[in-house]
Amino acid sequence: MKNRVSIDQLALMYLLLVTGGKFLTLPSLLAGDVGHDSWLSVLFSFVWDGVCLCFLLWAIKINDKSKLDIAAILDKSLSKPVSKALMALFFVIFVLRINILLSGCYKMFSVTFDVSTNWLVYVLPIAALAFFAVSRGFNSIARASQIVFGLIVLAVIALFVSPLAEVDFGELLPIGEAGWGKILLNSYTRSFWFSDYIFMYFVLDGIKIKKHVFAPMLVSFGVGAALCILLNGVFVALFGYLAPDFDLAMSKIGVFSAASTANGRWDWLTLSVWLISVFVKVIVFIFCAYKCVEKIVGAHFVKFNWIAAGVVLLTLSLPMFVSTRTLLDTVIKWGVIPFTLVQYLLPLLMPLLTKTAQRKTEVKSE
């Protein structure tokens, strides 16, 4: 089965997804809102993510026997129209997240690596790679992630360690200066960047469980969350009150340690390695968006669904017409509440919905 994935592969992939993309524009945006307490916002977001992840893992465990896919679970437990509406909502989330990730990378390449090109020329090769990966199956994406995993984690650690000598952690004090209410509110309004577990909805039917479900996933979540919180802390501690002005956190974080031109900007090479995790995230989200279209349209092709691919490809041209800033403002203003439905409410209901769907399937087969 092309989309079959083991729980270990899922855990490694989840770690890449947690770390991928969170060090582009998010740290400076958070620093702009809550100052040096941004790392606390990240921490609270991860706490809620952890709770939802546990419920989703519970659902995965329940679903191990029946191996129902997300559409089947929602169809059977909530009805087909609701299921399609939720799929549409998922699709919007994925498309927006892909576009914001890609525009972050686009900026990174044009600012840091002096590669300026138009959006279409930039996005088409990435889309080609993503659709190639989708056509080869989720399994190949998971396996490829497994290969690059060690390298990416090393790169993230190197990026975190390299500026440590210059960091003044005193900048993080006093804790909670921005006000706990504001910190919590920010962790909610920026939730769009979190809840990376949502991709698991779309591989529910292909997850191969050996012994443990919770342990590998929670370890991977814990490591990913710790790295994100630490890097946010290091970023704010490094740049202090200037942090909101440095909008591409990852490319700036190594600037002091590698400032000597005699040694070259080796941190950019590690940055490039980290970028692989962003592309993995984009590929995974494109796979999910593709699956959403398949479920909504109801068209399934044996090898590759050109309709779904076409729809997803069209949506990737969004930043050509709307600026990333507008896109982000729209998400925060209008998207947060509806997105909460699938990001935070649905995982809590998933065990119940899975059981209901299983019961209905059993009744039908009897």
Added chain:
Amino acid sequence: MKISFDKISRLWLGQDDFRVRELNCGANFKAVCLDTMCDDAKVSAFVLQPLAYVENAQSLDEIERKLAAGTGVRKPPNFFAAVEDFTNGYTLIFDGEDNCISVDTRTVIGRSIAEPPTSMVMRGPREGFVEDVKVNVTLLRKRLKTPNFKIINLAVGKYTNTAIAVCYIEGIADKRVVDDAVQRIQNVKTDGVLDSSYLARYLDGNKTFLFRRIGSTEKPDIAVGKMLEGRLAIIVDGSPMVLTLPYLFVEDMQSPGDYYENSTMTTLSRFLRFVSVIASVLLPALYVCLQVYNYQIIPLRFLITVLNASEAIPFSPLTEMLLVLIVFDILREANLRMPSAVGISLSLVGAIVLGDAAVQAGLLGAPAVMIGALSGIGLFTMPDNTLILSLLRLAVTFVGGVMGLLGVIISSLAILVYLASMQDFKTPFLAPFSPDIPEDRQDALAQIPVPQMTQRPKSIPNENKSRRG
């Protein structure tokens, strides 16, 4: 179809090497053979001499009993089997009623067993497979003195009728893999199979156009080593290359001599091979995109040296590097097809005269030539995939030159996804790294001492996990 002397003689009518001998051993019998395929001494010793003084044989059964000296005497079950035996060099003896027996009188033509030129080792056995399927089976059986060593004989090719021997160890090899391989060979519909590489293309379930998915070896000790891990060895008559399957990418990093050396040294060599292969593919691309887009990454003094060396070059860094790589590929290709004596001269002319002259003339920069040469040499650490790696290197360099680091990342990921998606005979190509099988890492890139390898690899389907019985 009924076996018939008339049909056989009609089919070979007018052929100079078609021999018929009337034998009067009581009743009349006819012995036929193809002179070019038979050994005269065997025909004489196993057919003619034993029957010369027989005067009272009335049936083929009695004739068969008289041919006790012949080791391979059998009754072909049908006409096609009789024709197959006949074309392989058996002598057919017909009675008056169109029954026949075949006697093995095949001639052995071919080179003797020698050290294979493609797999030379410092230590370890020096025997290599030859073109004869029977000799090759003997070389395997000599090392596998067990009744569990099984051979399934098949023939492929409408005109060549090439003998194929599927060899495996019963109780170790997964029967489903054996059945799958046999099924695929039986489904081959072709005019002829001239070498095992023909068959490899039919056996590749993924129809891979880049990396090879079926292993091959010229050394019987390697083939047996692989069979002991649960793989099959497929011998094709006329080819000294024995196919092994299932095949893993990591096998490309392993060399025949690895198991006869110290495991620490083997581990170091394998890592070196791995690093050189990765560097060979990525180095030219990285050099170009660092020079064009991301020169800040290069240390200042190194950057100044590179810029000084390449400032007068009339080409862009991408064109310059592509030129170097293409010239290298042309030299390599020409070198392969030249007689060895001329080949050495050609290498010298290519490497020293051409490279040096190009640098002196200011057409190519010395750093580009050095990077190209380094990358080219690195490719040979994986000799079976040199050509494909060379093509990948050109592609990645081109994409890297056009798109910078973004291009290098995208193309590397695409290659990785492609490799990760390949799976055949229930074996993922990138195992034991992806999917991760920790137990199998004992003999992947790193190697633990052979006595500590107590388990067979899990990546290869097998029926007996323990290497100790």
